[in-house]
Amino acid sequence: MDSNSSSRLLCKSLPVRDDPNVAFAEPWEAKAFAIVVKLADAGRFTWQEWVECFSKEVAAATAVEAAGGVPKTYYEQWLDAAERMMTEKGLTSKEQIAARRFALGVTGVAHVLK
Amino acid sequence: MTTLAPVAASRKVPVTILTGFLGAGKTTLLNRILRERHGERIAVIENEFGEQGIDNDLIIDSGAEQIVEMNNGCICCTVRGDLVRILGELRQRRESKPEAFDRVIIETTGLADPGPVAQTFFIDEDISAYYAIDAILTVVDAKHASEQLDAFHEAQEQVGFADRILLSKTDLVSSDELTDLRARLVRINARAPMKPVHFGETPIADIINVGGFSLDSILEIEPGFLDEEDHHEHNDDVKSFAFTSSRPLDAARLQAFFRDTIAEHARDLMRYKGVVEFAGFDHSVVFQGVHMMMASDAGRIWSEGEVRESRLVFIGRNLPKDALLARLERCVAS
Numbered sequence: 001m002d003s004n005s006s007s008r009l010l011c012k013s014l015p016v017r018d019d020p021n022v023a024f025a026e027p028w029e030a031k032a033f034a035i036v037v038k039l040a041d042a043g044r045f046t047w048q049e050w051v052e053c054f055s056k057e058v059a060a061a062t063a064v065e066a067a068g069g070v071p072k073t074y075y076e077q078w079l080d081a082a083e084r085m086m087t088e089k090g091l092t093s094k095e096q097i098a099a100r101r102f103a104l105g106v107t108g109v110a111h112v113l114k
Numbered sequence: 115m116t117t118l119a120p121v122a123a124s125r126k127v128p129v130t131i132l133t134g135f136l137g138a139g140k141t142t143l144l145n146r147i148l149r150e151r152h153g154e155r156i157a158v159i160e161n162e163f164g165e166q167g168i169d170n171d172l173i174i175d176s177g178a179e180q181i182v183e184m185n186n187g188c189i190c191c192t193v194r195g196d197l198v199r200i201l202g203e204l205r206q207r208r209e210s211k212p213e214a215f216d217r218v219i220i221e222t223t224g225l226a227d228p229g230p231v232a233q234t235f236f237i238d239e240d241i242s243a244y245y246a247i248d249a250i251l252t253v254v255d256a257k258h259a260s261e262q263l264d265a266f267h268e269a270q271e272q273v274g275f276a277d278r279i280l281l282s283k284t285d286l287v288s289s290d291e292l293t294d295l296r297a298r299l300v301r302i303n304a305r306a307p308m309k310p311v312h313f314g315e316t317p318i319a320d321i322i323n324v325g326g327f328s329l330d331s332i333l334e335i336e337p338g339f340l341d342e343e344d345h346h347e348h349n350d351d352v353k354s355f356a357f358t359s360s361r362p363l364d365a366a367r368l369q370a371f372f373r374d375t376i377a378e379h380a381r382d383l384m385r386y387k388g389v390v391e392f393a394g395f396d397h398s399v400v401f402q403g404v405h406m407m408m409a410s411d412a413g414r415i416w417s418e419g420e421v422r423e424s425r426l427v428f429i430g431r432n433l434p435k436d437a438l439l440a441r442l443e444r445c446v447a448s
Contacts, residue, residue, distance in 0.1 A: 103410035
């Protein structure tokens with residue numbers, strides 16, 4: 001990956017979390033984050049498109065919170081936005097995501113064949 | 115459908131696991147493959163254990179192949195780590211010299227359980243990122259198979275694990291004996307096609323790009339297997355059974371079924387594979403597994419007017435077939 005272009009992307013819209021010492025609470029969060037940056041970098045979607053897509057998730061979560069509900073965590077929002085973005089761009093499909101989740105739900109992530 | 119995974123998978127180095135009982139003719143077959151002019155550069159990992167080794171002189175003369183020998187005893191007990199190490203070394207060699215080899219064949223010992231060998235490719239992250247198992251091939255000696263299957267559970271396991279069965283020495287048995295043996299092998303493994311090999315001679319196409327672990331490959335069940343009754347002379351520990359349904363299955367229930375079945379029987383559940391219709395899905399869903407490692411993906415879209423039959427095949431050791439089938443019956447969507 002071209003480090004210049006990705007760092008430019010990162011600067012543009014790197015999420016700021018409450019605790020600056022904890023960037024990622026779990027490995028999957030880092031993975032989800034990296035996948036989005038990498039795909040944007042590869043030109044699968046523009047960063048602007050991503051920001052718009054992600055904003056909708058954030059807005060939805062904020063609304064849930066405002067209504068007194070328990071909103072999705074930051075990276076759950078990120079992941080759901082990423083799935084939507086990739087589906088919209090034809091990189092994967094809802095069916096494929098659902099189908100892949102089948103094995104994941106059976107064995108857990110450590111035992112899914114890649 | 116556009117997906118990212120298959121592109122990455124196709125770049126991985128394909129690996130064939132060649133198993134078979136002592137004296138079945140693995141080495142003959144391997145020498146034959148290496149000698150054939152097929153344009154493939156093959157790295158061989160050989161696990162010598164009381165068997166005649168590869169003819170090194172011959173291989174070196176042919177000049178095109180790389181031979182790496184492993185002499186640390188039995189793969190399944192002690193050298194899974196060695197397999198990781200040796201695959202790592204091969205990777206380094208190929209990274210500095212990409213033309214070093216195109217694929218890898220691992221010849222296991224006659225007594226090896228292919229399970230741990232196969233699992234090495236799924237469990238080790240570095241290995242699974244670089245290599246992908248193409249298939250497990252099992253050479254079965256038509257003349258001695260029956261006795262070997264009676265006497266050694268390893269022989270049954272090798273048949274059970276196979277994506278393809280290569281029948282050697284078929285000229286040494288009568289056609290009746292061969293028919294009986296084939297029927298027995300089908301009961302152990304209903305999804306592995308059988309191909310005869312004659313003095314190690316078989317088309318390279320029978321050996322490579324079999325796609326045994328590919329989710330795209332067709333789920334073949336030997337014709338007649340589903341109608342067979344359960345009364346046979348040989349009661350092998352390793353057996354296969356199939357479940358089919360013309361009504362869609364419930365995804366959540368089937369997921370729970372596999373979660374429970376794997377929790378209870380992972381050690382004995384050697385291979386399983388399915389192409390199923392889930393209620394509410396336009397696509398078929400395909401999955402497969404080895405012990406507790408599992409993969410699933412979206413299959414193709416059902417075509418108009420197609421009979422949407424779900425098919426699942428299980429191969430394992432002393433599995434409670436009737437109980438599992440009864441549970442599967444309850445996975446049919448209501």
